[in-house]
């Protein structure tokens with residue numbers, strides 16, 4: 001099943017794309033033409049951390065809980081390189097993304 005994803009950043013227009021429940025948010029964004037901040041892509045470094053404003057995610061592989069903590073108890077970070085949606089999502093990130101041109105054939109193949 002796939003879900004509607006919206007990612008927000010304080011200085012950018014929100015981006016939207018679809019993401020299957022078996023796909024990481026980073027991979028779905030990349031397929032849609034958006035390169036989100038990341039480094040390890042294994043849930044270990046925290047470079048991709050983002051706050052879930054609404055909706056829920058599922059971890060497809062282990063994620064470092066140290067990077068999910070916040071000084072504000074109301075904020076819980078998710079590492080979107082290993083997280084997949086389990087509902088429609090609105091996410092906010094502190095790191096800006098880059099937009100890339102998507103090869104039409106790649107976009108069709110997902």
Ligand code: FES
Pocket residue numbers: 037038039040041042043044045046047048049079080081082
């Ligand atoms: S890129 Fe390192 S935790 Fe996601």
